[in-house]
Amino acid sequence: SQQGEEDPQALSIQEGENATMNCSYKTSINNLQWYRQNSGRGLVHLILIRSNEREKHSGRLRVTLDTSKKSSSLLITASRAADTASYFCATGPLSIYNQGGKLIFGQGTELSVKP
Amino acid sequence: DTEVTQTPKHLVMGMTNKKSLKCEQHMGHRAMYWYKQKAKKPPELMFVYSYEKLSINESVPSRFSPECPNSSLLNLHLHALQPEDSALYLCASSQLSRGPEAFFGQGTRLTVV
Numbered sequence: 001s002q003q004g005e006e007d008p009q010a011l012s013i014q015e016g017e018n019a020t021m022n023c024s025y026k027t028s029i030n031n032l033q034w035y036r037q038n039s040g041r042g043l044v045h046l047i048l049i050r051s052n053e054r055e056k057h058s059g060r061l062r063v064t065l066d067t068s069k070k071s072s073s074l075l076i077t078a079s080r081a082a083d084t085a086s087y088f089c090a091t092g093p094l095s096i097y098n099q100g101g102k103l104i105f106g107q108g109t110e111l112s113v114k115p
Numbered sequence: 116d117t118e119v120t121q122t123p124k125h126l127v128m129g130m131t132n133k134k135s136l137k138c139e140q141h142m143g144h145r146a147m148y149w150y151k152q153k154a155k156k157p158p159e160l161m162f163v164y165s166y167e168k169l170s171i172n173e174s175v176p177s178r179f180s181p182e183c184p185n186s187s188l189l190n191l192h193l194h195a196l197q198p199e200d201s202a203l204y205l206c207a208s209s210q211l212s213r214g215p216e217a218f219f220g221q222g223t224r225l226t227v228v
Contacts, residue, residue: 031215042119042205042219043158088157092215102148102171103217105157 006089006106014114019076021109023089024069031092032065032072033103036085043088046074079113086110121206121220129228130196136223138189138206147189148217149181150205158205164189165211196227 006023013019025032031050035043049056049065049072056063062075076083090103119140128134138147146165150158163171164183172181178200180192189206203224207217 033216035219040203040222040224042221043207043217045216045218048216102160102163103215104160108157110155 006087006109008109009107010110010112012112012114013079015079015081017079017113019079019083019111019113021074021087021089021111023072023074023106025072025089025091025104025106026070027091029067029091032063033090033092034061034063034072034074035088035090035105037088037108038085046087076111079111081113081115084111084113119206119208119218119220121204121223123223124221125224125226127226127228128193128196130198132196133192133194135193136191136204136206136225138191138220139187140208140218141187142208142210142218143186144208144210144218145186146209146211147183148207148209149179149189149191150207152203152205152222162191193225196225198227201226 011019029051031048033048034046036046037043047058047061047063049063051067054065060077065072072089086108088108089106092103122137148163149161151161152158160173161175162181167183167186178195182190203222205222206220209215209217
């Protein structure tokens with residue numbers, strides 16, 4: 001089962017511009033994570049924000065979380081061609097100890113950064 | 116070592132074949148996962164192992180059979196698959212006590228003919 005929606009489904013920008021992706025989810029969560037996937041390869045963890053946090057930064061990444069709206073956004077600043085990839089949000093369950101670290105992924109945003 | 120290693124990278128199998136996918140990690144993670152991903156879709160959880168015990172089976176057909184021989188290894192045994200089972204199969208692991216971030220392998224691209 002999928003947790004929610006991401007928008008936009010596809011985003012094309014020029015190098016140096018900022019890219020914003022949004023994610024909505026349905027159930028109560030312990031945390032929300034963002035992953036990047038280069039074409040046909042494995043996913044790479046980018047950043048995690050816990051349900052009691054509102055904003056988090058990591059390098060050029062900024063993530064916000066609004067639990068009242070069940071939504072999150074990922075901002076990539078000063079984008080580079082190497083940022084071209086699919087980006088997925090994923091939600092973690094309230095208790096990881098009886099569900100492992102089960103993640104439910106959003107539909108993903110395909111980001112294309114043109115040089 | 117922060118890698119999850121999956122073998123093989125590519126696999127073509129007939130519908131009557133039996134094959135296995137392998138996954139290995141040496142990060143001391145105690146949770147391991149199998150995900151299935153179709154083109155342009157998000158990964159879908161298949162199985163979760165916690166402390167070498169199967170804790171979640173997301174109603175996966177019995178032609179997929181997971182096995183966790185020890186805390187570092189995870190296998191997925193395949194038998195009598197259908198062409199619609201063709202997909203990218205991803206293995207992941209996470210350390211339950213230190214956070215739910217998952218480390219993914221590069222996947223096995225499976226084609227059923």
